[in-house]
Amino acid sequence: QVQLVESGGGLVQVGGSLRLSCTASGRTFSTFSSYTMGWFRQAPGKEREFVAAINRRGGSTYYAAFVKGRFTISRDNAKNTVYLQMNILKPEDTAGYYCAASGVVGSRWSSDYDDWGQGTQVTVSS
Secondary structure, three states: OEEEEEEOOEEEEOOOOEEEEEEEEEOOHHHHHHOEEEEEEEOOOOOOEEEEEEOOOOOOEEEOHHHOOOEEEEEEHHHOEEEEEEOOOOHHHOEEEEEEEEOOOOOOOHHHEEEEOOOEEEEEEO
16 A cells, blocks of 8 residues: 655635645555545544545546635656645635545545545634
């Protein structure tokens, strides 16, 4: 399996921006580019929900409707890293954000993702 570690979360004001990073390591380090990568989020008392995904080469991206152009997912396979640039943040974006790896192209379902990071907290204050 691949080990994933997220970073970049924090406390921001409404309308602010954050860039989350997720770096892969472990036995699959050299094959990071073969995975679809996704971002999910989970707020207390709520189920995990899909945010964005990107295919192995970065040529196709997929977003949840609530993003509305505010978020951008990207990847740098040379660095074994996937990013989530979040702009115009809203209080409802407050959640733990998790990256995950999948062999399924463009999946929005968490069950299709095999490996997960520990999460990074994003808190948006009004």
